[in-house]
Amino acid sequence: MKPIARIDYQVGPLDESGLAGSPLEQFRRWLEEADAAGIEEPNAMAMASVDERGQPHVRTLLCKEVTVDGFVFFTNYESDKARQIEANPQVGLCFHWQPAHRQVRVAGIATRIPQAESDEYFASRPRDAQLGAWSSPQxxxxxxxDYVRDRLGQVTEQFPDEVPRPPHWGGYLVRPSALEFWQGQPSRLHDRIRYIRRTDGGLDDPQAWMRERLAP
Ligand SMILES: Cc1cc2nc3c(=O)[nH]c(=O)nc-3n(C[C@H](O)[C@H](O)[C@H](O)COP(=O)(O)O)c2cc1C
Known part of the structure; x- marks a missing residue:
C-alpha cells in the first residue's frame, strides 16, 4: 500500500460542558452537522453481527430513523445479517464522519420493528426500490x-400498480446498551465520551445513562 498522509485533527474538542443533555440530542446534533457540512449519506453506518461460529461480519447500512428507542435500518429478513441477528441479536454500529473527524459507536440489541412500521416505510420508497426488494434474494x-434482472422484469409485470411489502423485508431497531462519541484531536489526544445504560429509559433521558471519559 502506498503511504497515506497522516492527518493531525485540528477541530474543536468534545468537552463535557459542551455535550448535549442526552445521547439522542448529541447524536442528532452531530448527524445534522455532518449533513450541513455536505457529507454524503451521513446516515451510513457499519453494522457488525456475529455468526454461529462467533465470526464477526461487518457491512454498511443506512440508518433510516433515530428515536428515543434507538437506530432503525431496513433489510431483507432472509439475508445473512438477518439470520445472524435472529440467532444472536447483539450487534455493533459505527458511524464515521471523516471530514469532521468524528465517530459514533453503538453496542445494542437488534429486534424486528412492528410490521405496520415496515409497511409504512416500504410504502414511502420509490417504486424501483420497492421492486428491487422483491427481486433480490439478498x-x-x-x-x-441476469438472474436479478430477470426477476425484476417478472415482478414489474406482477405488480403494475402498487407494490406490497415483501414478507421477507422490513426494519430492525438497534436498542443501545452503550454509545461512544469520538472526536479527533491534535497529537492523537482524541476525546472519547461513553454513555452506558443505567435504566430502561430512552435515549432522550439523561438519567438513563452513565457518562464516562475514555483514554484515546
Ligand atoms: C452506502 C451503503 C448503504 C447500504 N444500505 C443498505 C441498507 O440500508 N440495507 C441493506 O440491506 N443493505 C444495504 N447496503 C448493502 C449492505 O452493505 C450489504 O451488502 C447487504 O445488506 C448484504 O449484507 P449481508 O449479506 O451481510 O446480509 C448498503 C451498502 C452501502 C455501501
Missing amino acids: SRVIPDR
Missing part, C-alpha cells in the same frame, strides 16, 4: 448478473 449465491 446474500444468496446467484448464477449470473
Whole structure:
C-alpha cells in the first residue's frame, strides 16, 4: 500500500460542558452537522453481527430513523445479517464522519420493528426500490448478473400498480446498551465520551445513562 498522509485533527474538542443533555440530542446534533457540512449519506453506518461460529461480519447500512428507542435500518429478513441477528441479536454500529473527524459507536440489541412500521416505510420508497426488494434474494449465491434482472422484469409485470411489502423485508431497531462519541484531536489526544445504560429509559433521558471519559 502506498503511504497515506497522516492527518493531525485540528477541530474543536468534545468537552463535557459542551455535550448535549442526552445521547439522542448529541447524536442528532452531530448527524445534522455532518449533513450541513455536505457529507454524503451521513446516515451510513457499519453494522457488525456475529455468526454461529462467533465470526464477526461487518457491512454498511443506512440508518433510516433515530428515536428515543434507538437506530432503525431496513433489510431483507432472509439475508445473512438477518439470520445472524435472529440467532444472536447483539450487534455493533459505527458511524464515521471523516471530514469532521468524528465517530459514533453503538453496542445494542437488534429486534424486528412492528410490521405496520415496515409497511409504512416500504410504502414511502420509490417504486424501483420497492421492486428491487422483491427481486433480490439478498446474500444468496446467484448464477449470473441476469438472474436479478430477470426477476425484476417478472415482478414489474406482477405488480403494475402498487407494490406490497415483501414478507421477507422490513426494519430492525438497534436498542443501545452503550454509545461512544469520538472526536479527533491534535497529537492523537482524541476525546472519547461513553454513555452506558443505567435504566430502561430512552435515549432522550439523561438519567438513563452513565457518562464516562475514555483514554484515546
Ligand atoms: C452506502 C451503503 C448503504 C447500504 N444500505 C443498505 C441498507 O440500508 N440495507 C441493506 O440491506 N443493505 C444495504 N447496503 C448493502 C449492505 O452493505 C450489504 O451488502 C447487504 O445488506 C448484504 O449484507 P449481508 O449479506 O451481510 O446480509 C448498503 C451498502 C452501502 C455501501
